[in-house]
Amino acid sequence: MSQSIFWIGVDWGITHLRCYALDEEGNLLDSASSKDGISKIKDAKFEEALLTVIDPWLESGKVTPILACGMVGSRNGWIETPFQKTPCKPCDFEQFVKITGNDSRIKIYVIPGVANLKQIDLMRSEETQLAGLLCNMDSAIVCLPGTHSKWVQIKDGRIEKFSTFITGELFDLISNKSMIRYSVNKDGWDNNAFTEGVLSGFKTPELLSNSFFKLRADDLMNSIDRAFLRSKLSGLIIGLELGGAKEYLKQQNVQLIGEPVLNNLYSIALNLLKVETSTHSASQITLSGLKYAFNSMQKNLKSV
Amino acid sequence: MSQSIFWIGVDWGITHLRCYALDEEGNLLDSASSKDGISKIKDAKFEEALLTVIDPWLESGKVTPILACGMVGSRNGWIETPFQKTPCKPCDFEQFVKITGNDSRIKIYVIPGVANLKQIDLMRSEETQLAGLLCNMDSAIVCLPGTHSKWVQIKDGRIEKFSTFITGELFDLISNKSMIRYSVNKDGWDNNAFTEGVLSGFKTPELLSNSFFKLRADDLMNSIDRAFLRSKLSGLIIGLELGGAKEYLKQQNVQLIGEPVLNNLYSIALNLLKVETSTHSASQITLSGLKYAFNSMQKNLKSV
Numbered sequence: 001m002s003q004s005i006f007w008i009g010v011d012w013g014i015t016h017l018r019c020y021a022l023d024e025e026g027n028l029l030d031s032a033s034s035k036d037g038i039s040k041i042k043d044a045k046f047e048e049a050l051l052t053v054i055d056p057w058l059e060s061g062k063v064t065p066i067l068a069c070g071m072v073g074s075r076n077g078w079i080e081t082p083f084q085k086t087p088c089k090p091c092d093f094e095q096f097v098k099i100t101g102n103d104s105r106i107k108i109y110v111i112p113g114v115a116n117l118k119q120i121d122l123m124r125s126e127e128t129q130l131a132g133l134l135c136n137m138d139s140a141i142v143c144l145p146g147t148h149s150k151w152v153q154i155k156d157g158r159i160e161k162f163s164t165f166i167t168g169e170l171f172d173l174i175s176n177k178s179m180i181r182y183s184v185n186k187d188g189w190d191n192n193a194f195t196e197g198v199l200s201g202f203k204t205p206e207l208l209s210n211s212f213f214k215l216r217a218d219d220l221m222n223s224i225d226r227a228f229l230r231s232k233l234s235g236l237i238i239g240l241e242l243g244g245a246k247e248y249l250k251q252q253n254v255q256l257i258g259e260p261v262l263n264n265l266y267s268i269a270l271n272l273l274k275v276e277t278s279t280h281s282a283s284q285i286t287l288s289g290l291k292y293a294f295n296s297m298q299k300n301l302k303s304v
Numbered sequence: 305m306s307q308s309i310f311w312i313g314v315d316w317g318i319t320h321l322r323c324y325a326l327d328e329e330g331n332l333l334d335s336a337s338s339k340d341g342i343s344k345i346k347d348a349k350f351e352e353a354l355l356t357v358i359d360p361w362l363e364s365g366k367v368t369p370i371l372a373c374g375m376v377g378s379r380n381g382w383i384e385t386p387f388q389k390t391p392c393k394p395c396d397f398e399q400f401v402k403i404t405g406n407d408s409r410i411k412i413y414v415i416p417g418v419a420n421l422k423q424i425d426l427m428r429s430e431e432t433q434l435a436g437l438l439c440n441m442d443s444a445i446v447c448l449p450g451t452h453s454k455w456v457q458i459k460d461g462r463i464e465k466f467s468t469f470i471t472g473e474l475f476d477l478i479s480n481k482s483m484i485r486y487s488v489n490k491d492g493w494d495n496n497a498f499t500e501g502v503l504s505g506f507k508t509p510e511l512l513s514n515s516f517f518k519l520r521a522d523d524l525m526n527s528i529d530r531a532f533l534r535s536k537l538s539g540l541i542i543g544l545e546l547g548g549a550k551e552y553l554k555q556q557n558v559q560l561i562g563e564p565v566l567n568n569l570y571s572i573a574l575n576l577l578k579v580e581t582s583t584h585s586a587s588q589i590t591l592s593g594l595k596y597a598f599n600s601m602q603k604n605l606k607s608v
Contacts, residue, residue: 075524083525115525120518122525148483148517164517166482173477178470179452205510206547213452213468214424220379221387221419221426243510 005029005057007065008106009290010050011283012072013125014039017049018283021057026291030057038071038078046078047101050108058105067294069111069286070125073097078108083115083122087158090114090127090134091289093297111293114159121164125286126150129257130159132288133280141248142255143270144282145238145262147172151245163248165241175233180212183219188227191268197235198269202243211236238269249275258282309333309361311369312410313594314354315587316376317429318343321353322587325361330595334361342375342382350382351405354412362409371598373415373590374429377401382412387419387426391462394418394431394438395593397601415597418463425468429590430454433561434463436592437584445552446559447574448586449542449566451476455549467552469545479537484516487523492531495572501539502573506547515540542573553579562586 009020015037021030036049050066051058058064069091073081081097084090091111099108113124126144133142134157142152147168153160175184200211215233218224242249254270256263256279263279270277310328314321319341325334340353354370355362362368373395377385385401388394395415403412417428430448437446438461446456451472457464479488504515519537522528546553558574560567560583567583574581 117525120521120525122521163514164521165513166484166516167513169482170513170516173481177477177481178473180470202510204548205512206506206544206550208509208512208548209469209471209474209541209544210467210548212470212474217424217426217468221421221424237513240510240513244508244512244514246510 005064007067007294008054008057009287009294010066010068010070010072011125011128011286011290012050012068012070012077013037014071017053018286019050019053020287020290021054022291022294026295028287032056038074038076044078046072047103050106051103054106058103060105062105063107064105065294066106066108067096067111067290067297068108069128069290069293073110073112074124079110081110081112083113084127086114086116086118086162087155087160088114089158091131091293091296093293093300096293096297109297114162116162119161119163121162123150123162123164126152127159128289128293129282129285130154130289131292132285132290133255133257135288135292137255140255141251141253142257143245143248143266145256145258145266146282149241151248153248163245165244167237167241171234171237174212174237175230178212180216180233183216183226184230184233185226186230188225188230190225190228190231193228193231194235194265194268195272197232197237198239198242198272199235201236201239201241202273203239205240205243208236208240234265235269238265242269242273249273252276253278255280257285309368311371311598312358312361313591313598314370314372314374314376315429315432315590315594316354316372316374316381317341318375321357322590323354323357324591324594325358326595326598330599332591336360342378342380348382350376351407355407358410362407364409366409367411368409369598370410370412371400371415371594371601372412373432373594373597377414377416378428383414385414385416387417388431390418390420390422390466391459391464392418393462395435395597395600397597397604400597400601413601418466420466423465423467425466427454427466427468430456431463432593432597433586433589434458434593435596436589436594437559437561439592439596441559444559445555445557446561447549447552447570449560449562449570450586453545455552457552467549469548471541471545475538475541478516478541479534482516484520484537487520487530488534488537489530490534492529492534494529494532494535497532497535498539498569498572499576501536501541502543502546502576503539505540505543505545506577507543509544509547512540512544538569539573542569546573546577553577556580557582559584561589
């Protein structure tokens with residue numbers, strides 16, 4: 001198989017390392033991953049962690065270009081890449097940063113993140129997903145739900161502005177680390193509770209920390225089902241995000257790029273607010289973005 | 305000293321056990337405490353933990369009454385006491401719950417907490433502080449800042465309604481457990497940043513989880529001082545609480561019952577919103593409340 005591998009795409013985040021082997025036409029030949037996210041790498045052994053995954057794809061005497069996105073380009077990553085600044089086209093090949101490693105079989109390029117100087121905000125890896133989306137449309141309102149959800153306005157192929165909300169992290173802290181953890185189940189789901197939470201978080205965001213306490217009180221006083229309370233908690237925090245993203249909600253369609261479970265929850269929440277959604281798989285669109293980025297680099301640099 | 309000790313007041317919370325020895329007129333003769341909060345007690349050894357602190361005050365052949373408030377009366381405490389229901393006078397002696405222990409030198413009574421059925425809310429220990437406040441006034445808007453801040457409306461000596469906000473817990477989670485912990489100092493303080501945070505949290509609560517992320521971005525992008533960022537975080541979360549407590553802010557004076565540092569921060573924050581404050585020391589007012597509760601029990605029960 002390695003004979004036809006032309007390049008390797010890499011999505012390297014905090015907790016994961018995902019690699020894709022592609023041929024010259026961008027067809028996916030193989031994929032592999034490990035849990036060596038950048039938070040796991042000790043003594044800057046980034047190259048070793050990468051080679052552990054991609055070594056079977058490499059040939060001696062041949063140089064395979066590697067294009068990587070994500071936190072690998074952050075302060076705690078392999079190399080800190082300067083941010084592109086909004087408004088900008090994502091994945092500008094002229095700003096890719098080359099890493100010189102020890103293994104002569106690879107050449108590594110890192111895609112820089114994007115900074116929004118005016119609104120004080122940052123992204124790394126989402127710019128590659130946005131580049132993937134841009135293969136199909138050139139203007140959109142995009143929501144990328146997750147640990148740090150992002151809302152992005154794209155116009156004429158450029159990122160105009162964006163905002164980050166720590167929705168997933170806040171849900172994790174409250175449901176696993178706060179006193180409320182005793183009142184929310186790990187399992188089970190209740191759509192009505194989620195809906196109730198979304199509308200409450202959206203309409204009365206100022207009551208957020210009071211609503212958190214009430215989940216606990218509702219358990220102690222009324223023995224409310226804990227799957228109900230967990231679903232409501234999820235709704236409250238997503239509803240808060242949607243309230244904060246109001247400036248992005250003027251259009252009637254939002255492109256959701258996320259894991260299927262999150263895409264589904266955000267669709268339900270946005271539909272409640274009369275906003276329609278289209279969904280895209282996060283991993284597929286990342287691969288599309290890596291391909292877009294590699295092709296633009298290829299077209300412009302005769303030899304990579 | 306033990307000859308003149310007539311009764312013992314106890315404030316027993318999650319993380320502390322504070323005991324006060326008083327004479328028949330309510331004069332404080334001695335005080336002692338330990339870190340045996342109810343979360344530390346194993347195998348229900350409550351009596352042992354209490355005796356460790358108060359044993360020097362007890363005499364054989366004499367029964368000393370003990371009046372306790374706080375989480376000692378909760379599901380995880382020594383005995384679960386039923387809640388009084390709003391509207392109600394706090395510390396109604398008819399609802400005190402007697403515990404029969406093993407040591408014949410003591411008789412223990414526990415003050416029940418208060419439940420707000422309509423607004424789904426609970427308090428334990430704050431009702432005793434409110435009883436202390438009621439020695440000096442019979443109507444007030446009260447704020448008890450802390451891990452779980454409470455806002456209370458008192459009218460004609462009764463608790464009409466109240467709301468809890470997990471302000472202190474949220475600050476602890478974000479500043480110590482979230483990704484933002486890397487951008488906030490343990491030490492240092494900046495009043496301007498706090499003011500900025502209060503106004504932002506109060507006016508745009510829907511941007512809370514976006515504002516959290518911006519603290520991190522402001523550190524990475526602009527190298528903003530981390531004491532500034534911590535003070536702003538504190539302001540954001542207190543500002544959110546004040547936004548949620550708007551229904552309590554119609555009066556122009558708020559009674560603050562808390563630790564001096566928190567009383568000071570809340571005074572600054574409320575003054576920004578043109579609300580005046582009076583401050584009361586939490587531990588002193590707890591003692592006043594215990595005395596009030598003991599006296600009302602004494603007057604009505606000939607022998608305790």
